Amino acid sequence: MPALQRILSTTEGRLAVIAFGVFIAMALLSPDKFLSVQNLTSMAFQFPEFAILALAMTITMLTGGIDLSVVGIANMTAIIAALILTNVTGSGDGWAVLALALCVSMVVGMLAGLFNGILIAKLGLPPILATLGSGLIFTGIAIAMTGGSAVMGFPVATAWIGNSTVLGIPTPVIVFALLALGVSLVLTRTGFGIKLRMFGTNPLAARYAAVNIDAMLIKVYIFSGALAATSGMVVMSRANSAKADYGSSYLLLAVLIAVLGGVNPYGGYGRVIGVILAVLSMQFLSSGMNMLQVSNFARELIWGSLLIFVMIMNTWRARRA
């Protein structure tokens, strides 16, 4: 079957088969629950927040870097937005305050990314250490601003981002879809995207090709910071609160999804469609296991096994080729 072989010869093709297989398996194992409208919508509300973090991880990994500060940025910006939402009283139902909070947190996210970018590009820190350190600082600032407790009591309008639907589609999915499309276009259709992948494949060649590496790296981390801030807004709206230690397991999950999606952690290769397929596989798996009443911790076990399985498959095929 040459058609099947062609599908299986690419990382994305194999992932599509895995995602489809998991979906079918879960649908067969508990048809009335897994395929119910209720389950499908609850899945659609759950995955965007970590999927957006995985997008941020993807663009930094394409340059051969990594951004371990995404969860820190998300929580810090969410807390800043939450403090604005609870302390600034606007007129009306809070749309103006919400807009202000969103703008401020986006700017803060980009500044945090700029900080990372300067550390990495100008001072020459290894990305893993720079973002590990800055992630601790961002989380620390979030703790210091709140004393570690949750910020709650937002105007009604806030729930719109994380808890509403537009034309029957959950808003977080729309946000994610737009961002995924945007990232995909930037990576494939702009000079910036080409430079980024070129640097990831061979930094020296990129330098000889007169790519302004410092400016490019700084832009990448600003981009990643902005994505992390968006994810922070979605989490804040869905949880209707903000706290310094929300989503600490998302960091590992975001790295895992990016790698599962075929992004080369040493840089150079990665496609948004792979990341989307990886996100869907993970969400189908974990919702399905929820239906089957498998413990939460079994999810962790299966995620880890899936990651290693896919890596073995990828290297084994590469070696044979």
Add this chain to the structure above:
Amino acid sequence: MKIDWSRNETLVALVILGFCVAAAVSDPGFLSISTLTDLLRGGIVLGIFAVAALIVLISGGIDVSFTAVAAFTMYVTAMILNAAAPWMPWWAALGFGMGVGACLGAFNGVLIAFFGLPTLIVTLGTMSIFRGTMLTFIGQKQITTLPPGMRDFGRMMLLRGENADGSFYSLHGAFAVTVLVVILTWAILHHTMLGRQIFAIGGSSESARRIGINVRQVQFFVYIYVGALAGLAGIIHASMARVANPFDLVGLELSVIAAVVLGGARLAGGHGTLTGTILGVALIVLVRNSLIVLGIPSTWQSVTIGCLILIGTGLPAWQAKRAAARAA
């Protein structure tokens, strides 16, 4: 003695010194035996972890699964010894833990050395696997009655005493184990062929292969050794806490790696010293235990550690970048 100002060790030692002077000025009670024993106590488990992380970094890899190995080992060991071998003395319990840890480490070793997978990805994956297996199939409840061997070890003290003000201080016997681990690792790294080979594959695994080093075998040893050390640290942690809590330890891995990197080990491999590692651990423990003495509230602890990491790794990186620019 000539002081080399460009080394990380010098920088970290100066920061520690500065911290102690500032702390002593703001609270004269800081300079006491109980502060010292508290610091040493805080460094026992962290120190063993750091030595393990150092060896992996020198060999050119990175391991984030060692805390999961430690948690798995302490939980499973406590359970097995309680059920099957309560007569086991403390030293056998420690040995048993090292064995369990070594098996888990061998799992990492197979994936890394024989399948050739990237170390960060493998250990991220196995961290979830170890933790998930333990919490799904073995148990989630704390074990509050430890086996007698571990209980005895938990009560062992090297020294004990009373301060002038009537408060007590003590130094746990496990400190001696940490010292032994440091000495053993020093001997392996600097006085055996194997140690030179670990440095060599970290420096350049291709060159190491060409001069006839069996890279896979060395890597395999490194991950088994790290697993054994992590298992040991897990047993010590449970014995000192007098409870085996499966949710302990995991989450510590990045702070440990930060401590080692502060001490001058490089992520690219081939560089790193035990002196630097010990200093790095000392600094992290100092910040965790005594930040409050300087008048900085403990909510700022993670900001402080974050800044230390950035300064500690940023200064040498920036110096290297400037030197490279001057040479070019």
